[in-house]
Amino acid sequence: MSIExxxxxxTPIRLSYGNLIERFGDKRPPSxxxxxxxxxxxxxxFHYRPLWDKNHEIYDTSRTAIVMEDWYSFADPRQxxxxxxxxxxxxxxxxxxxxxAFVDKRDLLEELPDDIKQSVRDILIPLRHIEWGAxxxxxxxxxxxxxxxxxxxxxxxxxxxxxxxxxxxRIGLLLDGNETTTLDAAKKDWMEGPQWQGLRHAVEDxxxxxxxxxxxxxxxxxxxxxxxxxxxxRFERKLSKNGxxxxxxxTEFMPQWYSETVRWTNALAKxxxxxxxxxxxxxxxxxNKWVSRLCEAIEPVAVEAFGPEGTxxxxxxxxxxxxxLGKQGLTx
Amino acid sequence: xxxxxxxxxxxxxxxxxxxxxxxxxxxxxxxFPYDTFEGIKITDWDKWEDPFRLTMDAxxxxxxxxxxxxxxxxxxxxxxxxQTNLADASYLSAIKLFITGVTPLEYAAHHGFAHLGRHFxxxxxxxxxxxxxxxxxxxxxxxxHTISHYNKHFTGLHDPFYQSDRVWYLxxxxxxxxxxxxxxxxxxxxxxxxAFEYVLTNLLFVPFMSGAAxxxxxxxxxxxxxxxxxxxxxxxxxxxxxxFMLEQHEDNLPIIQGWIDKHFWRAxxxxxxxxxxxxxxxTNTPMSWKEAWDIYFVENGGALFEDLGRYGLKMPKxxxxxxxxxxxxxxxxxxxxxxxxxxxxxxxxEPSDEKxxxxxxxxxxTFDKYYRPRFEHWKKQKEDGTFEYxxxxxxxxxxxxxxxxxxxxxxxxxxxxxxxxxxxxxxYHFCSDGCKDIxxxxxxxxxxxxxxxxxxxxxxxxxxxxxxVLKWYKFEPEDGGDYFDSQDFRRWQEWHGKDExxxxxxxx
Numbered sequence: 001m002s003i004e005x006x007x008x009x010x011t012p013i014r015l016s017y018g019n020l021i022e023r024f025g026d027k028r029p030p031s032x033x034x035x036x037x038x039x040x041x042x043x044x045x046f047h048y049r050p051l052w053d054k055n056h057e058i059y060d061t062s063r064t065a066i067v068m069e070d071w072y073s074f075a076d077p078r079q080x081x082x083x084x085x086x087x088x089x090x091x092x093x094x095x096x097x098x099x100x101a102f103v104d105k106r107d108l109l110e111e112l113p114d115d116i117k118q119s120v121r122d123i124l125i126p127l128r129h130i131e132w133g134a135x136x137x138x139x140x141x142x143x144x145x146x147x148x149x150x151x152x153x154x155x156x157x158x159x160x161x162x163x164x165x166x167x168x169x170r171i172g173l174l175l176d177g178n179e180t181t182t183l184d185a186a187k188k189d190w191m192e193g194p195q196w197q198g199l200r201h202a203v204e205d206x207x208x209x210x211x212x213x214x215x216x217x218x219x220x221x222x223x224x225x226x227x228x229x230x231x232x233x234r235f236e237r238k239l240s241k242n243g244x245x246x247x248x249x250x251t252e253f254m255p256q257w258y259s260e261t262v263r264w265t266n267a268l269a270k271x272x273x274x275x276x277x278x279x280x281x282x283x284x285x286x287x288n289k290w291v292s293r294l295c296e297a298i299e300p301v302a303v304e305a306f307g308p309e310g311t312x313x314x315x316x317x318x319x320x321x322x323x324x325l326g327k328q329g330l331t332x
Numbered sequence: 333x334x335x336x337x338x339x340x341x342x343x344x345x346x347x348x349x350x351x352x353x354x355x356x357x358x359x360x361x362x363x364f365p366y367d368t369f370e371g372i373k374i375t376d377w378d379k380w381e382d383p384f385r386l387t388m389d390a391x392x393x394x395x396x397x398x399x400x401x402x403x404x405x406x407x408x409x410x411x412x413x414x415q416t417n418l419a420d421a422s423y424l425s426a427i428k429l430f431i432t433g434v435t436p437l438e439y440a441a442h443h444g445f446a447h448l449g450r451h452f453x454x455x456x457x458x459x460x461x462x463x464x465x466x467x468x469x470x471x472x473x474x475x476x477h478t479i480s481h482y483n484k485h486f487t488g489l490h491d492p493f494y495q496s497d498r499v500w501y502l503x504x505x506x507x508x509x510x511x512x513x514x515x516x517x518x519x520x521x522x523x524x525x526x527a528f529e530y531v532l533t534n535l536l537f538v539p540f541m542s543g544a545a546x547x548x549x550x551x552x553x554x555x556x557x558x559x560x561x562x563x564x565x566x567x568x569x570x571x572x573x574x575x576f577m578l579e580q581h582e583d584n585l586p587i588i589q590g591w592i593d594k595h596f597w598r599a600x601x602x603x604x605x606x607x608x609x610x611x612x613x614x615t616n617t618p619m620s621w622k623e624a625w626d627i628y629f630v631e632n633g634g635a636l637f638e639d640l641g642r643y644g645l646k647m648p649k650x651x652x653x654x655x656x657x658x659x660x661x662x663x664x665x666x667x668x669x670x671x672x673x674x675x676x677x678x679x680x681x682e683p684s685d686e687k688x689x690x691x692x693x694x695x696x697x698t699f700d701k702y703y704r705p706r707f708e709h710w711k712k713q714k715e716d717g718t719f720e721y722x723x724x725x726x727x728x729x730x731x732x733x734x735x736x737x738x739x740x741x742x743x744x745x746x747x748x749x750x751x752x753x754x755x756x757x758x759x760y761h762f763c764s765d766g767c768k769d770i771x772x773x774x775x776x777x778x779x780x781x782x783x784x785x786x787x788x789x790x791x792x793x794x795x796x797x798x799x800x801v802l803k804w805y806k807f808e809p810e811d812g813g814d815y816f817d818s819q820d821f822r823r824w825q826e827w828h829g830k831d832e833x834x835x836x837x838x839x840x
Contacts, residue, residue, distance in 0.1 A: 013485060032477055036473035039494070040436075042436065042496065045497050045498060047781050048777050049514060051514060051777075052516055082395075082466070086396040097389065104335070129352075135462075139462060143447040162459065165351050166389070177336055183350065190353065207363045
C-alpha cells in the first residue's frame with residue numbers, strides 16, 4: 001500500500017534547455033549538474049580583444065596546444081556544481097571542525113613526542129605554500145581555460161587548495177599556542193632551505209607556464225599525484241605508527257580530498273588523450289617533463305621525511321601515478 | 333601551554349597572509365604580468381583590508397546552508413506547479429530578459445574575478461576576488477536551476493547562452509561584460525565591483541527580485557534572498573577596492589575617475605533594458621524606474637560620492653543626463669521592443685488601461701504627453717488588424733549597442749539624440765555624449781564591437797531576411813510577438829479555466 005496525493009499535473013512544453021536536448025536527447029530530463037555545467041561559457045562574437053593579451057579572444061581555444069573537437073567531452077564524475085560542491089565540503093569541514101576542537105580542547109598536540117612535532121614542522125607545514133601555489137595555478141586554469149565544465153571544476157579546486165592551506169596553517173598555530181613560530185620557520189625553510197628549493201623552483205616555473213593544459217598536467221596530474229600519496233598518506237602513516245596519530249585527525253581532509261579529486265583528473269586525462277594521437281603525444285611529453293622534474297625536486301624532502309627509504313617511497317609513488325595515468329591512456 | 337586568544341581579524345590575517353611569497357626563480361613581474369600596465373600605482377598591497385573575513389571552512393558551511401534551503405524551495409515550487417500562482421504569464425517576459433541578459437553576465441563576472449584572483453599581486457585582494465569568483469559561478473548556476481522549471485512551461489527561455497552570443501538586444505549586456513573582461517584587472521574591478529555592484533546594483537536587484545516578490549514568483553524571490561548576503565559582500569568589496577586604490581597613490585585618482593565615468597555610463601545604458609522591464613513587463617510593479625533612480629542613484633549615490641569627495645572623487649560624468657532621462661527611459665526602450673516585437677525572444681504588449689493610468693501617475697510630466705498616445709495608437713491598430721512591426725533594422729550605437737532611440741530630453745524630448753565622430757576615415761554613431769566620450773577615449777577598442785545589425789547586413793547571421801536571422805538566433809515561432817497572441821497566454825488561460833481571451837488582447 002502506498003499513500004497517494006493527487007496533484008494537478010501540467011504537461012510541460014519541453015523537458016530541458018535546448019543545448020542539453022541537443023547533447024543528451026529529450027528522453028529524460030538532464031541532471032542539475034548538466035544544466036549548471038554545460039555550454040555556459042560564451043563561444044562566439046566577442047566584442048573586444050583583451051588589452052592584456054591582444055593575441056587572443058577573451059575565451060580562446062588556442063591558449064593551449066591541446067585540441068578538442070568538443071570542449072564539453074569532459075564531464076566531472078563527481079557531478080559537482082556549486083550546490084553539490086559546497087554541501088560536500090561543508091560535511092567534510094564539519095568533521096574537521098570537530099577534530100580540531102577536540103585536539104585543541106585536550107591539548108593533544110602537547111602530548112605528541114617531540115620528534116613527531118618536529119617532523120610536522122619540517123615536512124607538513126611548508127606544504128601550505130604548495131597549496132597556495134596550487135590555488136594560484138587552478139585559478140589560472142579557470143581564467144585561461146576553455147569550457148564551463150572544466151573551468152568550474154578548476155574554480156572549486158582552487159578554493160579547496162585555499163581551504164587546505166588554511167587547515168595546515170591552523171595546525172601550525174595549534175602547535176605553538178597561536179604563536180607563529182612554526183609558520184615563520186616553515187616559510188623560511190620554503191624560501192631558503194635547500195631541501196625545498198627544487199620544489200619552489202618548479203612551482204614558480206609553473207606560475208609562468210603559457211599553456212594552461214600543461215599547467216593542469218604539471219599541477220593537478222603530477223605534483224598532486226606525487227605529493228598527496230607521499231606526504232598526506234605514507235608520511236602520515238609513518239607518523240601514526242610512531243605515536244603521531246593525532247596529526248591524522250587534523251589532516252583527514254587531505255587524503256579524502258585527494259581520492260575524490262583523482263576521479264576528475266582521471267576522467268579529464270582519459271577524454272583528452274582519447275581525442276587524438278596529437279593530444280596523447282603532447283600529454284606524454286608534458287607528463288615526462290614534469291614527472292622527472294618533480295621527482296627530482298621532491299626527493300630531498302622525501303629523504304628528510306622518511307630517511308634513506310625516502311627514495312624508494314617516492315619511486316613507489318611515482319610508479320603508482322604512472323600506472324594510474326597509464327590506465328587513462330597517458331604514457332611516458 | 334595556554335593558547336593565545338586570537339580575535340577574528342588576527343586569525344583571518346594569519347590564515348590568508350604570509351602564505352604567498354616573493355618569487356625569486358621567476359620575476360614577480362612575470363608571475364603577475366597584468367597588474368601594472370594600467371598605470372595604477374600600488375605601493376603596499378599589505379594595506380589591503382579584507383572587507384569580509386571568511387575562511388574557506390566558514391564559507392563552505394554558510395553557503396551550503398543557503399544552498400540546501402534554496403534547492404528545497406525550488407523543488408517544492410516545481411512539484412506544486414508554482415508557475416500557476418504568478419500574477420500573470422506576461423510577467424515571464426521579465427524572467428526571459430533576466431536569464432538571457434543577466435545570467436550570462438554572472439558567468440562573465442565569475443571569469444573576470446577568477447582572472448583577478450590569480451593576477452592581483454596582493455594576497456588579500458586575490459582571496460577576496462576568488463570568493464567573488466565562486467559566488468558569481470553560484471549565481472549563474474542557481475539562476476539556471478531556478479528558471480529551469482519555467483523553461484518547461486513557457487517559451488523563450490530555452491537557449492539563453494547561445495542567444496547571449498548572438499541576439500541583437502543581448503549584445504547590450506554582453507558587450508558591457510566583455511568591455512570589463514577585456515580591460516586590465518583594476519579597470520575590471522572598478523567597473524564590476526564599484527560602478528555596477530556598488531553604485532547601481534539595487535537598480536538591477538530591486539526590479540527583478542522585488543518584482544518577483546510582487547508577482548508571485550516564489551522561485552526567483554528565494555534566489556534573490558539567497559544571493560543577498562553574497563551581494564552585500566560584493567558591494568563591500570567594490571567600495572574597499574576604490575578606497576584602497578585611492579589611498580595607495582594620488583596619481584591613481586584621475587585614472588579611477590575616468591573609469592568610473594565610463595563604466596557608470598556603460599552600466600547605466602545596460603540598465604535601460606531593466607527600466608523597460610520594471611515599468612512595463614511587471615504585472616505588479618513595486619516602484620517605477622524613476623522612483624528607483626531617485627532613491628538608489630540620486631539620493632544614495634549622491635551621498636556616496638559626497639563621502640568619496642574627500643578622496644577627490646566626483647560624481648560620474650553625465651549623471652545629470654541620466655537623471656533627466658529617468659522620465660523617458662523606460663518608455664523609449666519599451667517602445668522599440670514593441671515596434672520590433674516580432675524579433676524579440678520575449679512577448680511584448682501595450683500596457684493595459686490600468687497600467688497606463690499607473691504610468692501617468694508615476695510619470696506626470698512625460699507619459700500622457702509623449703508616450704500614451706503611441707501605445708494607444710498601436711493598441712487600436714492591433715484591434716483593427718492594421719498593426720505592423722518595423723520592417724527595417726534600427727541603427728545601433730557603436731558603444732552601448734542600443735538602437736538610436738534616446739532623445740534630447742533636456743531640450744526637445746521629441747528630437748532623437750544623435751552623435752557621431754570620425755576615426756581613421758570611418759564615421760561612427762552614438763546615442764549620447766556619454767557613449768561618444770567613451771569611444772573617443774578608446775577608439776581602437778570600440779571599433780572592434782560586434783554590432784548585431786552590421787553583422788546581419790554583412791550576412792553573418794543566418795541570412796538576409798528576418799525569419800532567417802530569427803532561426804539563426806534559435807528563436808522559435810512562438811517565442812516572440814504579442815503576448816495576447818501567444819502560446820504562453822493560451823496555456824495560462826487554460827490553467828485558470830478561462831476559455832475566452834482576455835479583453836485587452838488583440839483579435840488577430
